[in-house]
Amino acid sequence: MESLMRMLLLLLSLLVTPLAAEYRIQTVAQGLHHPWGLVELPSGELLVGERRGRLLRLNTDGSRTLIAGLPKMVSAGQGGLLDLALHPNFAENRWLYFSYSQPGKGGAGTAVARAKLTDTHLSSLEVIFVQQPKTTGSAHFGSRMVFDAQGYLFITTGERYHARDKAQQLDNHLGKILRLHDEGTVPTDNPFINTPHAKPEIWSYGHRNIQGAAIHPPSGELWVHEHGPRGGDEVNIIKAGANYGWPLVTHGREYSGGSIGQGTHLKGMADPIWVWVPSIAPSGMLFYRGELFPHWQGSLLVGALAGQKLVRLTLNGQKIVNEQALLGELNVRIRTLVAAKDGGIYLLTDAANGQLLKLLPATDQ
């Protein structure tokens, strides 16, 4: 009976979806070199980070200001300047958070720093998290940052590709989600705080490479997606202390074609709530709550790099009940999604000549 109701609701939602394009696309900026992180400042100005290690403010008059003061980072492969986030009280304290690939003994690893943002530079720089250990290679640095309603900072990492089995071990930060206080200290109620040899920052483990994270508005839970190897991209609802299975459990396959691990399910490991096979290479994630797209309210939006589209997932409570592909006509790799204060949706495209686009309702509606 319940599933019948759900089907009827689904059919209804298809009927009320207009067939004409629901949106128009405004090009806010171009000539951005592999932009990765994006935040909207209280002033309406935008901060964009280019992966090669440049932080730009896009001013409302169309000019750009290069913000100085970033620490040394490794800009190679998938590494460099990655995500940006504002402190929940940014308007008062001006703390900007950024994740990046930090060089050091043994190679490189993800790190997170925060600094006070002034008009032209970063000051009072504090490195608040350093992924241990560093490894060789330039893949799978993660990383997204998100604050929840209580002010905890979640950091998603990758398993650095050439060290994937570490995702199953608690003595390191690879393939993990971490939970910190805003200034970088460890909350005393983290799940492994009393586990011998475990890194106390760990909130969940068994992840491959997470480049999308957001707080689910009704529940306050952390939702993330992660890249699968060849197939097997996942959406997961994160529970404290849970094991998400990589690389022992996956819907993906080795790039060489062989099987990985022990199938798609193991007792004691959390299953994904959604899987993409083949992979879309998800990056960027947003629960839409704006007024401009009423049909999309409550939807989960996910960007796709290899998939070159914007995915809209319709939710029914904590279940995903429908998937819609949007923007395929643009042929762009989508790295990041950010909700604009006016209800529009900002998108960063991943390219040497990357763009900042804004999705707005079609004018003829």
Added chain:
Amino acid sequence: MESLMRMLLLLLSLLVTPLAAEYRIQTVAQGLHHPWGLVELPSGELLVGERRGRLLRLNTDGSRTLIAGLPKMVSAGQGGLLDLALHPNFAENRWLYFSYSQPGKGGAGTAVARAKLTDTHLSSLEVIFVQQPKTTGSAHFGSRMVFDAQGYLFITTGERYHARDKAQQLDNHLGKILRLHDEGTVPTDNPFINTPHAKPEIWSYGHRNIQGAAIHPPSGELWVHEHGPRGGDEVNIIKAGANYGWPLVTHGREYSGGSIGQGTHLKGMADPIWVWVPSIAPSGMLFYRGELFPHWQGSLLVGALAGQKLVRLTLNGQKIVNEQALLGELNVRIRTLVAAKDGGIYLLTDAANGQLLKLLPATDQ
């Protein structure tokens, strides 16, 4: 003056090399499924291991006998039944050694066992080496086995691809060459026997994936080659306790195209004596000492999988002074080389319908 002499010698060697084919190729057996290990028994019969986990005796009358009694192994990707070796006193004690991919907690790893060979089965099975830790994935198991003149057994491993940084750490067996007594105990003069937390079996480290090893007859030294990632296959002369650099030092590049590590040389790490860029994917190795190919005496022969050829390297002492490509006309992947007692050269080709070939001098010479 010395280099002038070397050039003259080289020119001379080219002049005396006949232009006509020096060899003919005898097909000894076919229909072998990815054959990997090969030994010639004192009787002249041949033992062949198929990677999928079958051990066959090729009898002199052309019939085949399946030898029963192999332990459980993981036959997937590059893993399965790998190298075969006879104890130096095999004629008396019948010990057959074999390396294979052993399943277990955490995935799989290279192991070595020995067993008494009877007419139809293996008995008295002893697992004498287990690579620690096991990891996920089905690539880079190594492995070759070679006994030196003193009776020590050398085992070459791989770094299991997804755990490559472990090749630089001494607390594990990944990306190492190991040295054992014939029954599996650790010689007391191994280089790291007194190093805290180091695995005592280690003879050398910093290797990627070694599928060719042989004792250099004049010096008694262990020579090996190893697979580079994308370019950077190496020939190395092994010194006890030395670090061969992977993945910090390599002539190769990431499959993604990016750079790896810190260049091609680092202080304190041993340099290769020969490098292939692009890669040939070397497998199998033999110092030729037979009578049938007088021009080849003292040459180092190396098989190539991706390169689909037999490489003959001319030595001058411990230097490689010339490289000749042979058998390119066959278009076969060469897995293994074994010296036949009559001076011919056995070759295994890597294919679902693999062959055992024998190289003999051309009849018209």
